Amino acid sequence: MEQNMSNKEESTSFPGEVYPTAGGGIVVSKLDEVINWARANSLWPLVFGTSCCAIEMMSTASAKYDWSRFGFEVARATPRQADVIIIAGTIVNKMAPVLKRLYDQMADPKYVIAMGACATSGGPFFYNTYSVVKGADHVIPVDVYIAGCPPRPEALLHAMISLQEKIRSGATREQIKIQNPGH
Amino acid sequence: MTPEELKLKLTEILPTAVPEEGGEWLTLVVDVSAWKEFATQLRFNTDLAFDYLFCVTCVDWKTHFTMVYHFRSTIHQHTVVVKSKLDHINPEIETVSDIWRTAEFHEREAYDLFGVKFNNHPDLRRLFMTDDWKGWPLRKDYEDPVNMIKL
Numbered sequence: 500m501e502q503n504m505s506n507k508e509e510s511t512s513f514p515g516e517v518y519p520t521a522g523g524g525i526v527v528s529k530l531d532e533v534i535n536w537a538r539a540n541s542l543w544p545l546v547f548g549t550s551c552c553a554i555e556m557m558s559t560a561s562a563k564y565d566w567s568r569f570g571f572e573v574a575r576a577t578p579r580q581a582d583v584i585i586i587a588g589t590i591v592n593k594m595a596p597v598l599k600r601l602y603d604q605m606a607d608p609k610y611v612i613a614m615g616a617c618a619t620s621g622g623p624f625f626y627n628t629y630s631v632v633k634g635a636d637h638v639i640p641v642d643v644y645i646a647g648c649p650p651r652p653e654a655l656l657h658a659m660i661s662l663q664e665k666i667r668s669g670a671t672r673e674q675i676k677i678q679n680p681g682h
Numbered sequence: 683m684t685p686e687e688l689k690l691k692l693t694e695i696l697p698t699a700v701p702e703e704g705g706e707w708l709t710l711v712v713d714v715s716a717w718k719e720f721a722t723q724l725r726f727n728t729d730l731a732f733d734y735l736f737c738v739t740c741v742d743w744k745t746h747f748t749m750v751y752h753f754r755s756t757i758h759q760h761t762v763v764v765k766s767k768l769d770h771i772n773p774e775i776e777t778v779s780d781i782w783r784t785a786e787f788h789e790r791e792a793y794d795l796f797g798v799k800f801n802n803h804p805d806l807r808r809l810f811m812t813d814d815w816k817g818w819p820l821r822k823d824y825e826d827p828v829n830m831i832k833l
Contacts, residue, residue, distance in 0.1 A: 592829065593810075593812075625831060626831050626832065626833035627830060627831070627832060627833055628829075628830060629819045629824070629826045629829045629830050630819070630829070633831070
């Protein structure tokens with residue numbers, strides 16, 4: 500238990516080591532790691548919800564689950580100031596261009612969480628529907644998927660923490676794109 | 683009025699109206715040809731005064747359509763449901779948007795999704811679907827090989 504906790508501490512704490520010198524010490528780190536650490540701990544979500552998953556998302560933001568504990572408190576109503584878009588709900592054909600435009604308007608680096616069955620695959624609207632996009636990843640790239648219909652707030656928190664880990668390890672699509680410009 | 687009194691009153695106004703059992707509210711089935719005159723009575727007869735049309739829907743039964751109208755009176759606090767059977771090949775009914783303004787959008791919705799034609803409607807266009815959309819998506823026999831994965 501103690502071992503686990505200290506590991507967890509290591510993955511979320513400031514990256515780097517203290518190099519002891521006379522009169523205190525110097526922190527030695529990599530700039531990329533510091534940037535990733537800073538980005539991961541201050542993710543501003545876009546206020547965006549298209550159906551019932553949004554209710555669970557609002558619940559996750561409110562006092563009982565309180566996602567601000569993990570650095571998500573500043574939900575933004577404009578894509579210009581948001582870092583992460585949580586696709587909370589069904590994306591219909593008429594909404595798809597709007598979602599694409601919102602994503603395009605977000606400043607780099609940007610991240611996407613597909614919340615619930617509809618955003619992942621169309622979910623209950625996969626068959627016999629004329630109006631639903633069968634997965635939001637047909638429109639914009641997704642970093643983290645959450646199962647559930649709708650997922651519980653705990654699942655959303657887990658996804659957000661997973662996204663933070665992904666950013667910290669430099670493994671999101673955006674980060675890979677920046678490191679390998681040719682690809 | 684109680685549902686029983688309402689039933690007596692309404693069948694007095696339109697003797698061909700057939701009451702239907704089993705619903706939450708008093709339900710009457712009327713003929714399409716009698717619909718507009720009956721609707722006018724519902725709204726302007728002072729004993730009835732159904733001033734609130736709170737739901738307009740259509741049902742596709744494959745053999746025919748049924749238009750369903752829910753009315754309530756905010757003066758007398760009574761409710762009635764009126765149904766009317768429409769032809770499946772050529773569904774047509776008279777508009778009530780001149781009596782209840784709210785029907786204008788509700789009828790556009792039924793037109794958009796079921797293809798029911800409302801005669802004398804002031805602005806019968808598509809509402810949710812794009813203007814160039816082909817077909818009526820909520821009909822049971824609707825086919826859309828581009829957007830729809832059939833199960």
